[in-house]
Amino acid sequence: MASAVPVIDDIAYEDLLVDPYPSFRRMRDIAPAVFVKAANLIVVTRFEDIAKIERDPATYSADNPTSLVNRVMGPTFMRKDGAEHAVGRKAIEPTFRPGTIKEHWAPLFTDICKELIDSFVDAGEANLFPALAAPMxxxxxxxxxGFEDVSWQTLALWSQSLIDGAGNYARDAEIDQRAAAAARGVDEAIEAVLDYHRAHPNPSILSSMAHADHPMPIEEIRxxxxxxxxxxxxEPRDAILTLALGLLGDPVQRDAVLAKPELWPAALEEAVRWISPIGMYPRRTTRPTDLSGVALAEGTQIGLCVGAANRDERRFAEPDLFDISRPKQSHLGFGAGPHxxxxxxxxxxxxxxIAVPMLFDRLPNLRLREDDAPVIRGWVFRGPVSMPVRWDA
Ligand code: HEM
Structure with a gap:
């Protein structure tokens, strides 16, 4: 018979924010699913269990009409299953086609990155979070x-305010207000460009959504x-810094990738496995089920902790090490299954x-500062929040 979900009541929330990996190891060792009191959530941390869950969306649904994401942002395809999810996914697909990425987005991203690095290359030192990763x-x-006339700082503020609102389980009024203000700002920015994108089809997401042949209802676009x-x-912001951090922390691996640029793709995958920018995302059981011997009732909210699964020693040898020469093995940093x-x-x-290769190419002898160490935070989202570096200007 399946056993009840064990409770862990001695993990402090701050511990998860500062360094979640020792707690993740404990959770993995105790059971396939554990209730973490500090997070008020049942969390799944083993690789095979999350892979199994993502293969079974009929039992483990992404749909959750009462979720804070829906309250703050409206009904999104990310919190739908089956056909409803597929419609939204199809609407954005043209923007992300490999050919479009290569021919349209890559040259634009290259220009953006060049301009950012030009703006600080002569200084000899910078904090890579505000100087490169966040604006990039x-x-x-x-x-x-497909937005116009919005500053990068405004978009970053909207993003953070919406995320904070979607995680505001304590219903803090100020956080709710900031999220509502961000939502209004986004709606206005959409309004300002939607007719243009409808009239002039292009590879942007708004253009795909507004396409005259199959327009998405405005509420769904928003x-x-x-x-x-x-x-x-x-996520790309955190991945830029994490990949740079992994390489700056190990000159042998840095030299290997600089000597053999064909290693960059493996280095990126390893960074996203090592410190996964999205550490956890939610699912909900649609019926009573048995997850590898643990009983979950119908309607149970669970957090799929891919940040922990990507450090599961049952799957990855020496999981805490950043090692770009690992045997090729899929990870869960980009999720799995229909989503x-x-x-x-x-x-x-x-x-x-683009970003990290150009960073190493343009900043000779790039190094971390011994007097000002990088700071990494978070567990639901995790990444460096400060990364001061020096180079030979
Ligand atoms: C290194 C960068 C990134 C990482 C690690 C990452 C990770 C993830 C993960 C783990 C999920 C699954 C979430 C869930 O199932 O609830 C996800 C979904 C998604 N991501 Fe990313 N992401 C990254 C960059 C991006 C970027 C740049 C975009 C868009 C411009 C994007 C758009 C999406 C969308 C639309 C979904 C929802 C897919 C669906 O529900 O079908 N992601 N991402």
Missing amino acids: ASLSLMRML ANIKVIIGGGLN FCAGAWVSRHLVGK
Whole structure:
């Protein structure tokens, strides 16, 4: 008979934010699913269990009409299953086609990155979070969305405010207000460009959604654009810094990838496995079920902790090490199943082929600062929040 979900009541929330990996190891060792009191959530942390869950969307649904994401952003395809999910996914697919990425987005991203690096290359030192990663991710997403006349800082603020609103389980009024203001800003920015995109088809997401042959209802456009703003900015930003951090922390691996550029794709995958930018995302059981010997009642909310699964020693040898020479093995950093990240290929280009290679190419003898260490935070979303570096200007 399946056993009850064990409770862990001695993990502090701050521990998860600072360094979740020792707690993740404990969770993995205890059971396939554990209730973490500090997070008020049942969390799944083993690789095989999450892979199994993502193969069975009929039992483990992404649909959750009462979720905060829906309250803050509206009804999005990301929180739908089956045909309803497929319609939304199909609407954004043209933007992310490999040919479109290569011919349209890659040259634009290259120009954005060049301009950003030009602006600080002579200084000899910078904090890579505000100087490169945040504006790079924001400006690239802006172009992919099809927004005009919005600053990168505004888009970044909207993104953070929407994410905070979607995670505001304590219903803090100020957080709710900021999320509502961001939602209004996004709606206005859509309004300002939608007719143009409808009249002039182009590779942007708004243009695909507004396409005259199969236009998406405006409420859905608004919700889906918000979910993409919430889910398409932090992750490439964090992946840029994490990949740079992994290489700066190990000169042998850095030299290997600089000598053999064909290693960049493996280095990117390893960065996303090592410190997964999305550490956890939700699912809900549609019926009573047995997850590898643990009983889950119908309607149970669970968090799929891919940040923990990507460090599962049952799957990866020496999982805590950043090692670009690992045998090729799929990870869960981009999710799995029907909701596998729509932006995975574009991120592989943006981060692993453009931003980080250009960073090492343009900044000779790039190194971390011994007097000002990088700071990494988060568990639901995780990445460096500060990364001061020096180079030979
Ligand atoms: C390194 C960068 C990225 C990582 C690690 C990442 C990770 C993920 C993960 C784990 C999911 C699954 C979430 C879930 O099932 O609830 C996801 C979904 C998604 N991602 Fe990404 N993402 C990245 C970049 C991007 C970018 C740049 C975009 C868009 C411009 C994007 C758009 C999406 C969308 C639309 C979904 C929802 C897919 C669906 O529900 O069918 N992602 N991503």
